[in-house]
Amino acid sequence: MSSFFKVLRPGINSTFQDLGRFGLQHLGIVASGCMDRLLYCNSNKLVGNNISEGALEFAYQGPLLELSGEKALVAISGNVNFKIQKKSGQTIVGKPNESFIVFNGDKIDILSTVKSVYGYFSIFGGFDLKIIKGSSSTLVKAKIGPNDGNKLKIEDKIFYKKSYSKENTKKIKFFFDSDNTIRVMKGLQFDYFSKKSQENFFSKEYKVTNLTDRMGMRLEGEKLENIVSKNIKSEGITKGSIQIPGDGKPIILLSDHPTIGGYPKIGNVITADYDKLVQKTPNTKIKFKLVDLTIAESAFREYVRKF
């Protein structure tokens, strides 16, 4: 008997992701991959998987899933509010960042992420996902990835590879980072902006708007004045680049960013602060702090120790 989860409610933006699809950006294929790397890796570790095993990423409201088949060891990572509805009718408040066992007929209702955006759902042995160019990440806009490159939708069936073998639940301590300071290195076109704008960028607050998704995060705040040119010759984009279009409002390019772009970039978010950034919900006010490569690299070494 093949076992699967039936999707009773898909959630807002539920996609399968792993660490990313690399080596193809020169053909217009962005790496994609999980938004919050630490939480993604934790969800795999909680069920004893390799960290490259694809997990289900959800944003804000997650899916409602019903298990049909053999019992399974699963985990949800993040600051997530969820419950488990037993076949008997009993409802259990779910504990995130801790693996648990679900049985045939049980429903997992991922209600919401709390003061954060993304969470992850993993299963022991992994979901049965189509690997495309070495990755099970989904890029919805180009229909690349498992589930035909689509978000989860109602009635989908999510098959998993192995049935449950041995009881082995784990916990990982979850750290909620409420700090709203994001460290940034100078971008390639930092000098395109007036001295005043450079100062504003690193001293004023910028508000995360609801025009934010896996592609990018639009911010509102003090407009940044470009004194050189509003466009540049299109060039390759790096995740975390902060581009400033003609209207002077920053857009931070996130995991599903276009591969090339023609707006000047004032800065780049350092790798160690990317997970923290993507978890900021709309209306959060963030501040940017200028750092150099040495600081960014040592922050990265500290970040890696969390894994």
Place this chain on the structure above:
Amino acid sequence: MLKKISNIGDCGIACDFGDEVSKKTNKEVIKLFNFIQDSVNNKKIKGILNYTPSYNKLIINFDLEEVRSQEIIEFIKDSDFSKIILSEKNKTVEMPICYDEEFALDIKRLEEKTKLSFKKIVNEHLNTDFFVYMIGFVPGQPFLGDLNKNLNHDRLDTPRVKIDKGSVGIVEKFCTIYTFESPGGWNIIGRTPLNLFNIDKKNSSLLSPGDTVKFKSLTKKELLSFKNE
């Protein structure tokens, strides 16, 4: 010539070949691109995740757990990539195109603006050996050049909300082919039935940076009966 290498955040570098957008400059970029691709494939350098050429730059992204920017910068500075011969790596592709008025949405406006006849515009386009400067924005979308000066024209003032897949557009001295239905502001002059992108194929993108494209005219009937392999 490689003018400058700069860091982009802590896990990227930009190799800058100067401000000029020309085939000459872009060919230097493509040489470094080919060199990095070979070096990655032959495991001569570790940790490189992506390498993205554009008109005048090559952006390299790497895994900071495996390599630091300084090592990659030194690797590039010590290399002899400018001696690579491009013709050995790149191909010429014949691109079918139908200029029927159903698909050539902006040709009337171009006739007015350029003071050239429809036939003259089409002939100029057909007689150009287009160089693939770069691929991207979305999967498989090529940026081709150079169009003859008399065809150079600006982007639409108001971009279209929807442009069909396969539409061929021109702006300034460049030509592009939309590989997905998308919004866009290019002047549309025709349609190709050829599939430029298929993720399930070994070479997902028909074109690679540095290739050459020659357009070949199709009638509407031929377009409709065209079969992709």
